[in-house]
Amino acid sequence: MSSSTVTSVPSMEKESLNPYEIVQTQIDHAGKLAGVSKDVLDILKKPKRVLYVSFPVKMDDGSIRVFEGYRAQHNDAMGPTKGGIRFHPDVNMDEVKALAMWMSFKCSVVNLPYGGGKGGVVCDPHDFSKAEVQRISRGFMEAIADIVGPEKDIPAPDVYTNAQVMGWMMDTFSRMKGHFSPGVITGKPLILGGSKGRNEATARGCVFTIEEAMKTLKKPMKGATVAIQGFGNAGRIMADLLAAEGCKIVAVSDSKGAIYQPEGLNLQQVEHLKDTASILEDPDSQVLDHPEDLLSLEVDILVPAALENVITRKNANDIKAKIVAEAANGPTTPAADNILFKKDILVLPDILANAGGVIVSYFEWVQNLMNYYWSEEEVNGKLKDMMVHSYQEVHTMAEEHKTDLRTAAYMISIKRITAAMEARGWF
Numbered sequence: 001m002s003s004s005t006v007t008s009v010p011s012m013e014k015e016s017l018n019p020y021e022i023v024q025t026q027i028d029h030a031g032k033l034a035g036v037s038k039d040v041l042d043i044l045k046k047p048k049r050v051l052y053v054s055f056p057v058k059m060d061d062g063s064i065r066v067f068e069g070y071r072a073q074h075n076d077a078m079g080p081t082k083g084g085i086r087f088h089p090d091v092n093m094d095e096v097k098a099l100a101m102w103m104s105f106k107c108s109v110v111n112l113p114y115g116g117g118k119g120g121v122v123c124d125p126h127d128f129s130k131a132e133v134q135r136i137s138r139g140f141m142e143a144i145a146d147i148v149g150p151e152k153d154i155p156a157p158d159v160y161t162n163a164q165v166m167g168w169m170m171d172t173f174s175r176m177k178g179h180f181s182p183g184v185i186t187g188k189p190l191i192l193g194g195s196k197g198r199n200e201a202t203a204r205g206c207v208f209t210i211e212e213a214m215k216t217l218k219k220p221m222k223g224a225t226v227a228i229q230g231f232g233n234a235g236r237i238m239a240d241l242l243a244a245e246g247c248k249i250v251a252v253s254d255s256k257g258a259i260y261q262p263e264g265l266n267l268q269q270v271e272h273l274k275d276t277a278s279i280l281e282d283p284d285s286q287v288l289d290h291p292e293d294l295l296s297l298e299v300d301i302l303v304p305a306a307l308e309n310v311i312t313r314k315n316a317n318d319i320k321a322k323i324v325a326e327a328a329n330g331p332t333t334p335a336a337d338n339i340l341f342k343k344d345i346l347v348l349p350d351i352l353a354n355a356g357g358v359i360v361s362y363f364e365w366v367q368n369l370m371n372y373y374w375s376e377e378e379v380n381g382k383l384k385d386m387m388v389h390s391y392q393e394v395h396t397m398a399e400e401h402k403t404d405l406r407t408a409a410y411m412i413s414i415k416r417i418t419a420a421m422e423a424r425g426w427f
């Protein structure tokens with residue numbers, strides 16, 4: 001991909017780290033290239049609805065604590081809104097709005113019949129007992145129940161939530177409606193109508209895009225070196241899947257810090273330590289003094305798989321990877337995008353690279369509506385088809401317009417949502 005003709009998203013004078021402003025910049029940039037009018041882009045630059053909630057939860061010691069949360073629904077022209085629920089102390093309204101908007105473009109770029117939604121509760125679940133997390137989960141679902149539902153808005157897991165949380169939320173919604181309603185939420189435990197393959201889907205989908213990108217660059221997966229920031233659902237499973245493809249995982253990090261072993265980490269050992277103590281106790285690797293240095297290691301593939309705004313104007317020039325595969329949402333700022341594009345680093349954008357999660361969520365929802373369930377092979381095969389096809393479409397668009405993959409992905413998705421809005425007579 002040439003970096004000579006069209007630059008990526010323009011860098012702003014003072015770099016904004018507000019995700020809501022960032023997604024609006026991305027929409028403006030790609031929307032103009034796609035030939036979509038300013039009036040239509042103005043529709044896309046705001047969410048349709050944001051619900052703020054506060055709800056009391058009884059703690060184990062008998063005290064009451066009030067939690068705050070949000071559910072944002074961006075655009076439902078293509079179908080019900082869809083997207084995860086995050087439990088994190090930094091959750092705020094602008095972040096949830098941006099995450100919902102990224103979901104719209106993600107669903108559209110891989111051609112799912114959904115719009116984008118996202119929710120979050122301001123809390124760190126690590127501070128609470130399992131029973132307290134259950135009550136927070138139920139309290140949040142009760143608070144948002146009016147605006148979610150299998151045909152309205154379908155949540156799923158995100159940072160610091162998991163299948164168990166989805167199960168509790170599904171139960172609360174079903175009790176409120178008076179009937180079993182598995183289609184209200186995805187990423188559920190298998191016994192409650194979860195889909196085979198959903199737990200691994202975000203990572204597996206991201207690995208498919210990396211494989212396609214490596215083919216584009218004519219580089220083999222075998223022996224490719226990888227650094228992964230974040231060691232949860234997305235990052236940890238990516239480590240396993242990439243290692244199975246013959247890649248060498250040389251660094252991983254979590255919220256406590258980063259470890260590095262240039263000869264390749266002993267993943268089994270690191271995973272055992274993650275489950276029992278801390279990855280930082282791995283005797284065979286070096287703990288990085290500054291965990292963010294993981295991002296600038298000399299590797300073939302860098303996988304941000306934690307939170308937003310980790311590659312910014314400040315450190316983009318230090319990135320040495322040939323591919324940045326965004327398992328996380330929003331890890332790269334527009335200014336950093338510009339720098340990486342000029343450095344000929346291939347960024348696999350979040351709205352494409354991490355779409356495997358919502359694709360298999362879609363499969364889960366379809367299975368729930370049919371009440372008929374697929375094998376893991378069937379799920380993974382359909383996931384691969386959709387990821388590879390979407391990558392090819394985005395790659396072709398990028399080549400045609402001599403632009404980066406993020407801009408190309410936005411161009412495709414903005415055009416699709418615009419066509420749906422027009423067909424519905426919204427403008």
Ligand SMILES: NC(=O)C1=CN([C@@H]2O[C@H](COP(=O)(O)OP(=O)(O)OC[C@H]3O[C@@H](n4cnc5c(N)ncnc54)[C@H](OP(=O)(O)O)[C@@H]3O)[C@@H](O)[C@H]2O)C=CC1
Nearest residue numbers: 159160202230231232233234254255305306328329354357
């Ligand atoms: N789950 C899904 O299906 C999807 C997730 N995503 C995105 O992937 C990203 C990760 O989500 P997911 O894996 O589900 O979340 P998890 O909660 O499973 O894992 C998050 C991981 O990030 C780590 N982390 C948190 N803060 C930092 C930090 N400052 N530096 C390094 N690591 C950190 C956590 O560390 P620790 O273990 O110490 O807490 C944890 O290992 C998010 O951006 C999410 O939106 C995108 C698509 C789908």
Ligand SMILES: O=C(O)CCC(=O)C(=O)O
Nearest residue numbers: 083084156158357358361
């Ligand atoms: O599975 C889903 O519906 C959405 C997952 C998610 O939150 C995301 O893709 O960012």
